[in-house]
Amino acid sequence: MSRRRLPTIVGLLAISAGGLLLALPELGGGLLPRVVATLLTVGVGVAAVVLAVGQLFDSDEQETRLPTPERRPRYRVPGTAFAELLDRSSIVGRRAVDDTDEWDGARERTPRERIHASLHELAVDVLGRTDGDRPGAAADRLAGGNWTDDEVAAAFFADGLRPPLPRRASLPFVRPELPIVTRARHAVVELAEQRGADAPAPDSRLVPAETTDTEDATGEYWPTDGLPRTRSTGRTKRVSVAVLLASAGGVVMGAPGAVLTATFGVALAGAARIWEPTGDIELTRTLEPQTPTPGTTVEVTVTVRNVGKTTIPDLRLLDGVPAGLTVCSGSPRTTTALRPGTERSFTYTLTAVPGNHTFEPPVAVLSDFAGARETVRTVAVTDGHESLTCGFERRGGDGSAPHQRATPLPGQQEAGVTGSGVEFDSIRAYRPGDPASRIDWHHRAKIGELATVEFREPRQPRVAVVVDARRAAYVAAASGDIPAPRHGAAAAYTIADQLLDDGVPVGVGTVGGGDRWVLPTTGERHRVAIQTCLAGEAAVPWTPPAPSTESTDAADDLTARLGPDVQVIVVSPLCDDDGVTLIRRLAEAGQSVSVVSPDCTAPSTVAGACAHLDRENRLSTLREHDIPVRNWNPETPFREVQARATDS
């Protein structure tokens, strides 16, 4: 306040003296000579103009970033990187290739070189798997152009990176698709046909929203750091500029009307100073129904009440829709003006998807009467529902404990652990403390050394279901769809639920994401712990984790955490090579690994088909290494897929 005290006192003194002189002009004659009065006026006028210019170039306070509650965070669509490479291919890249005949590694590769390298690798893989060509033979067929009947596709590998340009490409403001890009598109289509997949049209493209990596993909979904925050909207600053310039201009021109217009600005700026943009509000929220089935709609009714003693002239409210849910009708935002004790309700509907969804704290923007300052803060929900539960139910909807089995079976697979069983496994050197009953006396008599007999343990195998929640695994068929790790969490629960019903000890964990772990065991409480872990957002969040996870480190951590007898089921979209590395490293470490892979590629476009082919090759690579892979379209609930597999 002390910063404002001096100008306020000066202003009061000046307006008092000025008013007195206006009322009694004869007083001014003897006080100061006319020239001094003129100098004072000019000096203050110049100061006003300088102040106004300074205000004009003064930057506004940074805007508070408000959340976007209507939709999920944006996720990467498989094929986006390839689509961007196609878009970025230009004549500049052609010139760079012209300058150097071969890429020597000293410069960054141009987009067309990167397209060629990735498609060449993909084509060699595809020809190897479909026609049985060895890599060298496949490369020769590609270079010879006799791998396909499509001449445009064949030319991509046969004619190099510098096909002749159409004349239109040299015209200004005209950007036709370059021949290298057209050929690349045809090559992808032909490779998809050879692989037996649905081939897209060569000119099909990802929709623009899916090719841009928005800040939502990296930013926080519900940014509330730094709240509450009061900021100026910039209105006072601009009003000050107008006031200063109008006053100075009016005095210099001798136009009292122009000076009078400054009173508007002073009134607006003064009002902004007097009224604080604050208010006490409470909020209640009801959900109908609170536990919906996946795909159904949930009606959300929010009531906001002014519990303070002052009127709130301008309230803007954003309800905290959980990150996993999308609004299908209505709006989770509202505006209102509330007198003390009054309230207002609004309604919107959400589409339910599996998970335990906790609502974020609603955000309110309170503005003053003049709209000059606003306070952004979170609002507490004092009553009603704060979370929504959908899916992740017991098989058949039966919440009771599984029936006791009359003859417990050890399971379908061997535990792979030796110890004090009945079925002979091996003989090892005696260790002090081994029971005398397991010493092989025949061995002692024959060799002269003590040896201990190992039997196969009749223990049931333990299973760990691991969800791939690395940053790279956050892909979706469309940028606003459910991301692969959340499909993976639902599938992981279905698998764990089935195994627990079969009496198999199951644990669950994640790679990346929340890096949570539930140790393998059995029991109803354990089932609830697994459900809580996978349905909530702590283990598999809806927003991609910020730091990238090294797949080799993750595999080593998992191996160290799991015992050698634990069978691992990895749920991964396999949309990057690191996912394959993770799984193969687990297998190489001696774990029994199998894979469930939700297919989040959309091969209806060239870029999507390229990603689809890449993923198919990854699946084939794993199968070649004797790792069972179950490919799964997430549009079908995994429980149905599992039921069909069991029936067959």
Add this chain to the structure above:
Amino acid sequence: MPQIADRERPSPAGLPRFSAGVSIASVLAVLGLVASVPVALAFAGGGGLAVVAGLLRRSELALTAGVSGLFIAVIQAGTGAGSPEWLLGATAPVVLAWVTARHALRLETQIGVEAPTLRVELVHTISVGTLLTAGGGVGYLIYRSVTGTPSPLALGLLLLAVVAFTVALR
């Protein structure tokens, strides 16, 4: 999701209608007030177009430039033949056009197009109208209390008061 992409695309019809309507009406009022002075009408026409462009393109820069053009037009028309009362009355719609247009832009940015906004728009417009009336009224009363020709020293002191209050209220 196409429907979301459509929602995010700025649409001329997406602005809160009442505030945008008040802003346009204020621009038309200014055009009507300065219509008798050709030079001022030219400034006002350019300013009005810039305000409309600012609303359509969501550009605060165009909006501020347009309102500046309107203000220059009013000063131009007012200093020629208009009385101080006329100048005061003609400036009020200029300020109202700017304030309501900015309010419309901010509402659209923060709330979008689907939520109801009429209540806060009405409260804001009435509040600003009251403030402008009160501020202008006080200024006019001070002006009317002056008898005779004001001395240069009195004008200088009033200018100093305006500058000091502006600095204090920033």
